[in-house]
Amino acid sequence: MYPKVICVPDALRRFSPTLRNRVNEAGDTSGDSRGQLPRKPATVTRDVSSVKNPKHRCEQSGQRGRRRTKANDRERHRMHNLNSALDALRSILPALPEDAKLTKIETLRFARNYIWALTETLRMADQHAHTQDYLASDLSSPASVLSAEWDSASPSECGYGTNADFSHRSSLTAVNEMSCRIFSGEESSAIPVTFCFKSLIWKTT
DNA sequence: TAGGCCATCTGGTCCT
DNA sequence: AGGACCAGATGGCCTA
Numbered sequence: 001m002y003p004k005v006i007c008v009p010d011a012l013r014r015f016s017p018t019l020r021n022r023v024n025e026a027g028d029t030s031g032d033s034r035g036q037l038p039r040k041p042a043t044v045t046r047d048v049s050s051v052k053n054p055k056h057r058c059e060q061s062g063q064r065g066r067r068r069t070k071a072n073d074r075e076r077h078r079m080h081n082l083n084s085a086l087d088a089l090r091s092i093l094p095a096l097p098e099d100a101k102l103t104k105i106e107t108l109r110f111a112r113n114y115i116w117a118l119t120e121t122l123r124m125a126d127q128h129a130h131t132q133d134y135l136a137s138d139l140s141s142p143a144s145v146l147s148a149e150w151d152s153a154s155p156s157e158c159g160y161g162t163n164a165d166f167s168h169r170s171s172l173t174a175v176n177e178m179s180c181r182i183f184s185g186e187e188s189s190a191i192p193v194t195f196c197f198k199s200l201i202w203k204t205t
Numbered sequence: 206t207a208g209g210c211c212a213t214c215t216g217g218t219c220c221t
Numbered sequence: 222a223g224g225a226c227c228a229g230a231t232g233g234c235c236t237a
Contacts (some may be wrong), residue, residue, distance in 0.1 A: 071216095072214060105210090
């Protein structure tokens, strides 16, 4: 189903407690909260005269300049909306370890793979129900997936990838291997499927 | 210093 | 004409 596991060392850094502390110390909760300093205010425009690229040396006065400024504002607003949508997507994904924030591409990959994982869970639950009348509750509905619990698991338990896939990355950071068990309500009816947290992020199409 | 991620600016294209 | 969307370019910040 999934192709190869990709190695994203830079992204893994965000799971490091050390880096998380840096973020907290900076106190930056807006914009980029990945440990970088706050950006310039959105209303501050770039000094185009300092830009070397001729493309950026456009006339900023007169009607053309006003149109360009308005277009820039719209584009900024559009990108902010896009980022808000990404934040909304992050908010409904399972909690990350130590509040690490996924990058944009990681968020999209995680969401895609998480959807796949949920779909697989429902499919397996459905199969199980056919054989043992296992789940009387309506597991056929995605809304019935009430919670996701993270716990520790060895990479070999994940089912995707191999130990070798993770060993070199684990040496880079103090990342805990994470897995996700998806419940259908009561814990006693936990679907016997364990997903590897990192696999959901790193797996690509 | 290189590479990753990001915000922003910019001009082109398409649509209303 | 003006707005939305897109991709390229640029520079800042950060970590290894």
